[in-house]
Amino acid sequence: MRTLKKQGFKLPYLGKEIFIKLTRMGLDYEQGIFLIRDLNNIENIRDFLSEILNEKTVFTQICLICRKDFLCTECKHYSECPTKDLPLPCICEKCSQKNNLYEQYLKLDK
Amino acid sequence: MDNLMWVEKYRPKTVAEVIGNEDAKASFTNWLIKKRREKAVLLYGPAGIGKSTLVYAAAHDFKYNVVEMNASDIRTRKAIMKMAAPAVSLSSLDEFSFETKGNLLLLDEVDGIFGQQDRGGVGAIVKIIQNSRIPIILTANNIEIQKLRPLKKICHLIRFRRVRIPLIVAFLRRICQAENIPAEKEALEILAQNSLGDVRSAINDLQTFCESRKILRKDDVQFIPLRNRGFNIYDTLKGMFSANSSVEAMKILNNSLIDYDTLLLSIHDNLPLHYKNPEKLAIAYEALSKADVFRGRIQNEEWRLLKYVFEFLSQSTTIAPGEFQPFNFIFPPTKRYLLMRTSAERTLLKTICTRIGAKCHVSQKTANSEYLPFLKIIFRKKSDQASQLAKWLRLDNSSINYLKKTN
Numbered sequence: 404m405r406t407l408k409k410q411g412f413k414l415p416y417l418g419k420e421i422f423i424k425l426t427r428m429g430l431d432y433e434q435g436i437f438l439i440r441d442l443n444n445i446e447n448i449r450d451f452l453s454e455i456l457n458e459k460t461v462f463t464q465i466c467l468i469c470r471k472d473f474l475c476t477e478c479k480h481y482s483e484c485p486t487k488d489l490p491l492p493c494i495c496e497k498c499s500q501k502n503n504l505y506e507q508y509l510k511l512d513k
Numbered sequence: 514m515d516n517l518m519w520v521e522k523y524r525p526k527t528v529a530e531v532i533g534n535e536d537a538k539a540s541f542t543n544w545l546i547k548k549r550r551e552k553a554v555l556l557y558g559p560a561g562i563g564k565s566t567l568v569y570a571a572a573h574d575f576k577y578n579v580v581e582m583n584a585s586d587i588r589t590r591k592a593i594m595k596m597a598a599p600a601v602s603l604s605s606l607d608e609f610s611f612e613t614k615g616n617l618l619l620l621d622e623v624d625g626i627f628g629q630q631d632r633g634g635v636g637a638i639v640k641i642i643q644n645s646r647i648p649i650i651l652t653a654n655n656i657e658i659q660k661l662r663p664l665k666k667i668c669h670l671i672r673f674r675r676v677r678i679p680l681i682v683a684f685l686r687r688i689c690q691a692e693n694i695p696a697e698k699e700a701l702e703i704l705a706q707n708s709l710g711d712v713r714s715a716i717n718d719l720q721t722f723c724e725s726r727k728i729l730r731k732d733d734v735q736f737i738p739l740r741n742r743g744f745n746i747y748d749t750l751k752g753m754f755s756a757n758s759s760v761e762a763m764k765i766l767n768n769s770l771i772d773y774d775t776l777l778l779s780i781h782d783n784l785p786l787h788y789k790n791p792e793k794l795a796i797a798y799e800a801l802s803k804a805d806v807f808r809g810r811i812q813n814e815e816w817r818l819l820k821y822v823f824e825f826l827s828q829s830t831t832i833a834p835g836e837f838q839p840f841n842f843i844f845p846p847t848k849r850y851l852l853m854r855t856s857a858e859r860t861l862l863k864t865i866c867t868r869i870g871a872k873c874h875v876s877q878k879t880a881n882s883e884y885l886p887f888l889k890i891i892f893r894k895k896s897d898q899a900s901q902l903a904k905w906l907r908l909d910n911s912s913i914n915y916l917k918k919t920n
C-alpha cells in the first residue's frame with residue numbers, strides 16, 4: 404500500500420501522458436511535488452494512481468484538532484466510512500474521545 | 514417558538530457550525546466574499562449534509578438577504594423570470610444599505626426542478642446568471658443529468674460529501690447534552706455509522722430513539738435497519754431463505770434496504786414456495802405471525818420491540834436450514850393493494866409535504882421521508898406542540914386529522 408500526503412506528494416516518473424492526465428484530473432505540480440488543486444474528483448485520481456502504480460494507493464488523514472497525520476485503517480469507523488482513504492479533514496481516535504470536541508471544533512480556524 | 518424537530522432546532526446558524534466539508538465550505542465562502550470569477554456556484558452532493566443550511570448560514574455571517582426559489586415555485590421560463598428578475602436587479606438598490614450586502618439568489622434543488630420536463634427553465638436560469646449582479650447559488654443532489662449541462666458550464670462547481678463519522682458523533686453528543694439526555698458513546702457511534710454521513714438522518718434517528726427515553730443506551734439502537742446501503746429485495750430474500758441459521762438470516766436482515774413492512778409481506782408470499790412440507794410451513798407462518806404482532810406494537814413507538822420482529826422474521830425463513838432450493842421470488846407483495854393509499858389521501862399528503870417543504874426548505878420527498886414521521890408522532894402525542902406546529906405550517910383541519918390518525 405502506498406500512502407500519499409494530502410499536503411503534497413512525490414510520484415515516480417510516469418511519462419508525459421499520464422502527467423497531463425493527472426493535471427487535468429485536478430493535480431498541480433510544483434518543484435517535484437504533486438499538489439491537490441481540485442478535490443471534486445479526488446477518488447478518480449486515487450483509483451487512477453492505484454491502477455498505474457499497480458498498488459493500492461490511499462491518502463493520509465489530518466486530524467482537525469491535533470493536526471497529526473493518521474491512516475483510515477486505524478479508525479474504528481473504517482468499514483462504515485463513505486469517504487475512506489480520501490484526503491479530507493477528520494478527527495483522530497484520540498481527539499474523538501474528548502467530551503468537548505464539538506466546542507473545540509467550533510473554535511477551529513478551519 | 515420552540516421548533517420541535519431537532520433538525521430545525523439545531524440547524525446551524527453560522528458557517529462555523531456547519532460540520533464537515535471544510536474544504537468545500539472554504540471554497541464556497543471564498544467565492545462569496547472575494548471577487549467572483551464565476552457568477553454562480555453549484556453546490557452538489559448527497560442529501561442531508563448541509564448544502565442548503567450552509568447557504569443560509571453564510572448569508573447570515575456575511576449579511577446577505579436570501580431570495581429563494583425551489584422546485585415548487587418554478588418550472589417554466591415565465592415563472593423563473595417573474596421571480597428572479599426583480600431579485601437580481603434589485604441588488605443595485607440594496608448596495609447602499611448598511612444592514613445588508615444585498616440579495617443572494619438561491620435556486621435550491623435544481624435537479625428536482627428540471628428532472629423530468631424542462632419548459633425553458635434551464636435556458637432562463639442561464640440567462641439570469643449571465644446578467645446577474647448578485648451572487649447566485651444553485652444546489653443539487655445529482656448533477657449528472659443531461660439537462661443540467663448548460664448550468665455546469667457556467668457555474669463554479671463545489672462538491673459536498675457525506676460528513677465524517679467522528680464529527681457526527683460529536684454533534685449528536687452535543688445535542689444530547691443540550692437536551693439533557695445522557696447517552697452512551699457506543700449508542701451515538703452506532704447512530705452516526707448508520708447514517709453513513711447523512712447528518713439529517715442521524716439527527717432524526719437520534720430524536721426517534723430519545724423520544725420517551727431519559728437515557729440512551731447502546732442496546733436501544735442496536736437493531737435499527739441500516740440506511741442507504743445493503744441488500745435489495747432479491748438479495749434480502751435469497752439471503753434470508755438460504756441462511757443456515759436464524760442468526761445468519763438476522764445479519765442479512767440488519768443489512769437490508771427493505772423496510773420491514775414490505776419484508777413481512779414478501780416473506781409471507783414466499784414461504785409456501787420455500788417450504789414444501791406443510792408442517793414446516795405451519796411453523797414458519799407461526800413465527801411470521803409473531804413478527805407481525807410485534808410489528809403492530811411498534812406503532813406505539815416501542816422501538817425496542819424491533820429486535821423481536823427481526824428475530825421472528827429470521828426464524829420464519831430458517832425452519833429447515835440447508836434445504837434451500839432456488840425459486841423465483843414473488844415480488845412486489847400481493848397484498849400491497851390493501852395498504853395502498855387512496856387518491857384523496859395522496860392529495861392531502863402532498864399538500865402537507867409542500868407546506869413542510871416551504872417552511873423547512875426541503876424537497877417534498879425529504880419532507881415525506883424525514884419530517885412526516887416526526888410530525889405524526891408529535892400530532893399523536895403532544896397536542897399543544899401540535900397546534901403550534903399546525904399554525905406555523907398553516908395546516909387545515911383535514912391535514913391535522915390526517916396527521917393525528919395515520920401511522
Ligand SMILES: Nc1ncnc2c1ncn2[C@@H]1O[C@H](COP(=O)(O)OP(=O)(O)OP(=O)(O)O)[C@@H](O)[C@H]1O
Pocket residue numbers: 519520521523524525530531532533558559560561562563564565566567622653654676712713716874875876879
Ligand atoms: N453539515 C451539517 N452540520 C450540521 N447540521 C447539519 C449538517 N447537514 C445537515 N444538517 C442538519 O440537517 C438538516 C438538513 O440539512 P440541509 O437541508 O442543509 O441538507 P441538504 O444538504 O441541503 O440536503 P438536500 O439535498 O436534501 O436538500 C439541517 O437542518 C441540519 O439540522
Ligand SMILES: [Mg+2]
Pocket residue numbers: 564565566621622652874875
Ligand atoms: Mg437542500
Ligand SMILES: [Zn+2]
Pocket residue numbers: 466467468469470471494495496497498499
Ligand atoms: Zn487528533
